[in-house]
Amino acid sequence: MLRIEHYTKSYGGKPAVNDLSLHIQKGEIYGFIGHNGAGKTTTLKACCGLLTPDSGDIFIDGISIVSNPLEAKRLLAYIPDNPDLYEFMTGRKYLDFIADIYGIGAPEREKLIAEYSQALNLTSDLATPVSEYSHGMKQKLAVISALIHSPRLVIMDEPFVGLDPVASHELKLLMRRMCDSGAAIFFSTHVLETAEKLCDKVAIIKNGSLIVSGTMEEVKGSTSLEDVFLELEGKG
Amino acid sequence: MLRTLIKINFLRLIAPRRRKNGRPQKVSANAKTLIAVYAAIGLLFAFAFTGMAFGISEAAKVIGSWFFLEIAGTSAFLIMFIGSIFYAVNSLYDAKDNDLLLAMPIKPGTIVLSRLVTLLLMNAFYDVTAILPFAVVGSITGAITAPQAAMLIVNNLFLMAGSNALICFIAWLISMATSRSRHKNAVQTVIMLFAFAVYMVIYPNMGRFVSLAVNEPEAVSAAMSKILPFYVFGKACAGDFGSAALFALCSSAGFAGAYWLLQHSFLKVLTTKISVIRREYRGGSSKVRSRRTALVFKEIRRFVSSPVYMFNAGLGLIIMPAAAIYLAVTSGKENSLVALLGSFGSHTAAASAAAIMMFVLSMTMISAPSVSLEGKMLWIIRTSPARGSEVLTAKADAHSLICLPFTAVSSLITFIATRDAFGTLLVFVSLVAATAVMAHIGVTTNMRFPRFDNESDTRTIKQSAAVMLSMLWGALYTIATVFAGAVAARFIDGYAVLLMSAAISAATAFLLRRRLKRSLADKFDSFPA
Numbered sequence: 170m171l172r173i174e175h176y177t178k179s180y181g182g183k184p185a186v187n188d189l190s191l192h193i194q195k196g197e198i199y200g201f202i203g204h205n206g207a208g209k210t211t212t213l214k215a216c217c218g219l220l221t222p223d224s225g226d227i228f229i230d231g232i233s234i235v236s237n238p239l240e241a242k243r244l245l246a247y248i249p250d251n252p253d254l255y256e257f258m259t260g261r262k263y264l265d266f267i268a269d270i271y272g273i274g275a276p277e278r279e280k281l282i283a284e285y286s287q288a289l290n291l292t293s294d295l296a297t298p299v300s301e302y303s304h305g306m307k308q309k310l311a312v313i314s315a316l317i318h319s320p321r322l323v324i325m326d327e328p329f330v331g332l333d334p335v336a337s338h339e340l341k342l343l344m345r346r347m348c349d350s351g352a353a354i355f356f357s358t359h360v361l362e363t364a365e366k367l368c369d370k371v372a373i374i375k376n377g378s379l380i381v382s383g384t385m386e387e388v389k390g391s392t393s394l395e396d397v398f399l400e401l402e403g404k405g
Numbered sequence: 406m407l408r409t410l411i412k413i414n415f416l417r418l419i420a421p422r423r424r425k426n427g428r429p430q431k432v433s434a435n436a437k438t439l440i441a442v443y444a445a446i447g448l449l450f451a452f453a454f455t456g457m458a459f460g461i462s463e464a465a466k467v468i469g470s471w472f473f474l475e476i477a478g479t480s481a482f483l484i485m486f487i488g489s490i491f492y493a494v495n496s497l498y499d500a501k502d503n504d505l506l507l508a509m510p511i512k513p514g515t516i517v518l519s520r521l522v523t524l525l526l527m528n529a530f531y532d533v534t535a536i537l538p539f540a541v542v543g544s545i546t547g548a549i550t551a552p553q554a555a556m557l558i559v560n561n562l563f564l565m566a567g568s569n570a571l572i573c574f575i576a577w578l579i580s581m582a583t584s585r586s587r588h589k590n591a592v593q594t595v596i597m598l599f600a601f602a603v604y605m606v607i608y609p610n611m612g613r614f615v616s617l618a619v620n621e622p623e624a625v626s627a628a629m630s631k632i633l634p635f636y637v638f639g640k641a642c643a644g645d646f647g648s649a650a651l652f653a654l655c656s657s658a659g660f661a662g663a664y665w666l667l668q669h670s671f672l673k674v675l676t677t678k679i680s681v682i683r684r685e686y687r688g689g690s691s692k693v694r695s696r697r698t699a700l701v702f703k704e705i706r707r708f709v710s711s712p713v714y715m716f717n718a719g720l721g722l723i724i725m726p727a728a729a730i731y732l733a734v735t736s737g738k739e740n741s742l743v744a745l746l747g748s749f750g751s752h753t754a755a756a757s758a759a760a761i762m763m764f765v766l767s768m769t770m771i772s773a774p775s776v777s778l779e780g781k782m783l784w785i786i787r788t789s790p791a792r793g794s795e796v797l798t799a800k801a802d803a804h805s806l807i808c809l810p811f812t813a814v815s816s817l818i819t820f821i822a823t824r825d826a827f828g829t830l831l832v833f834v835s836l837v838a839a840t841a842v843m844a845h846i847g848v849t850t851n852m853r854f855p856r857f858d859n860e861s862d863t864r865t866i867k868q869s870a871a872v873m874l875s876m877l878w879g880a881l882y883t884i885a886t887v888f889a890g891a892v893a894a895r896f897i898d899g900y901a902v903l904l905m906s907a908a909i910s911a912a913t914a915f916l917l918r919r920r921l922k923r924s925l926a927d928k929f930d931s932f933p934a
Contacts, residue, residue, distance in 0.1 A: 218788065240790075251781075255785070258706060279690070
C-alpha cells in the first residue's frame, strides 16, 4: 500500500532523511518511532506530498506521490501532530467541506459522520465553531475528516496526543477495524507501549536513517520495545 | 528582555529570513518589497499633507500660527489613530505568542511595554508623514517661524505619547467589550462600522474644511480653539511655555496612565473569555457541493466570518454604493457631477460613473491576502486531491462573487443618476470585468509574496506586502484604463468606451487567470506545508 524507495530530504544541506526505504502492506498498522528530530514528520509529510524529495520516490498503492500527486492523494488521509483546522467553520461544515473535496455523496457522508462522531464523542459539538474547540476536539475532528472518505492509507503524526482515554481507545479500535477491512495505517508515536500493543510492524529511525524495521516480534524479540529503542539510542 | 521583545516585534513587521546557507541574517526580497511599499505609502500621505499645509498656510496668516500648528497636530493624531487602532488591539491582545510569553518568567508589564514601544515606533512613521510636511511648508510659506518649527518637532514627541495613550485606551475598551461578549464578531462589526462612519465624516470634509478656513477664518478659529488638546498643542508649538508645560505633562501622564492600566489589566483581559453560545447539533441533510463550489464557498465563509477581513479588504464594497447614491442624489441639482461628467461627449455620464466606481472597486482587496490566510491550515488543501489551479481560481472567483451584488446594486443606482438603461447595463458589465481583474491581481500578487507565518490574520489582511501591492497594482490598472477611456472618449461614443473598457478588463483577467492556472498553480502545489 505504501512504498518508500530511497527517500532523501535535506534542509539547508543538512540531511533530515537519508535513503529511507520502507514497505507497508494492506491491513498493516505500521508504527514509526524515533527521537525528536529523527525525521519522522519529514517522512510522513513526504508520504502525503507535502514535501518533495531530493531523491527517491514514494508510491501509494503503486501511484507515485511525486509524479501523480492528485491520484495518490485520493487514496490517503493525513492527520498532523497539531491539527490546525478552519476555525471559521463549524465542525459539521468542516466535515462537509472535506466530503465535498473528496466527492462523497450525501447518504454516505451522513452515515460516516454519524458513526465516527459518535465513536469519538463529538456529535454534540458539531454545530460549534472550530475556533471554540479544545486541542483534543480538534484532533477528533481531524480524525473524522480523515476517515470520512474511506482512505486506503492513513498517515498519522502523533495521533493520540490530546485525546482523552476514551477517545484514544476508540481511535485504536477504529484503526484496527480499518486495517481489517484492507486499509493501511502508518503513524508516528513516542508512546512505545501503545506502539507495542497496536502495531503489526514497527520501524525505528535515527538521525534520518532507518535503523531497524520488521514485525513487532522481529524487532523486540523477547524484550520490550522500550528496551530495544533505548538500546538503539545508546541509552540501554 | 524588553529589548529582545521589541526586536522580535520588529522582525515580525519586516519579516527577514535567514538565508539557507546559514550566514548572518539578510533582509529578504519580501521584506525589501514591504519596506518599499511602506515608503511609497509614506510619500503618498506626505504629498497629501503637503497640499493641505499649503492650503492652511493662507488661513494661518490671518488667524495665527497656532492654528496652523493645531491643524498639523490634529492631522498627525488622526493619521496615527486611523492607522493603528485595530493594529493596537491585535498586537496587544490577539498576538498568538501571548500565552507563550506569559508562561515564561516575564512580567506582564514588560510584554505590554514592548508592545507599546513597537506601537509608538510604528506610529512615528505615520506621524512623520504629517508633521514633516507641515513643518517644511509652514517654514517656506512663513505660516510659522523657524523656532516654531523646532517647537513643533519637540512637542510632537509628546503628541505621539498622548496619541498612543488614547489609542491604547480605546484598544483596551474594545478588547474588554469583545472579551465579555458572546457575540464577539457582532461587537467588532459595530465598532468597525462606527470607526468607518467617523472616517467617512472626516475624510470627505477635509477639502471643505481647508476652503472654509480660508474663507471664514474667524469662525474656524473659534471652533478650533474649543478642541482643547489640539488647541493647547498649537499654542505650545507657537511658543506659549505654559501650554507647552501643560501639554507635556498631560501627554506624559496619559502615557503612564495607559501603561499602568494596560499592565494591570493585561492578564484579566486575556483570561476573560466567554465562550460562544453552543448550538445543539441536530444532524440533518448535507448540502453536497462540487469541489470547485466548496472551495469558493470556503473563501466566502472565511470573508464573512471576520469583521477585520470584511472591513479592511472589503472597504470598497461599502463605498461603491455610497458613491452611486451620491451621484443619484445630486443628479437633479444644478451643476451636478453627473451633468458635468455627461458634458464631455455622447453618453459620457455612464462611462464616467463607471470610472468612479472602478476607482472605488480597486480598494476591494478580498483575494489579496487569501493565499497567505491559509497559514498553518495549508496542509488541509495540500493533502487533498484539489489542484492548485482549482484552489487559486476559487479564491479569485470568491472575490468576484462577493463583489457581484454590490456591483449590481451600484450600477442600478447609477441608472437613477444617468437615466440611461443601456449605459447602466454597460456600467455593470465593465465593473464586473474590472472586478475580475482586481480579483486575479490579488491572488497573483499573493502568490508572488506569500507569507504563512504571520502571528495573526489581522496582520496578513492589513499589512502584508501582497495586500499593499495589490492595491497599488489595482489603482495603477484603474488609472491606465480610465486614462485610455478618457482619451478614447474624445473620438468615440461613451458606450463604445465602456465596451472597450470591459473588453480590456476581460482580456487582462483572462491572461492573469491563465497564469494562475499554470505557473502559479505549480508553485502553489510545491509550497511546503
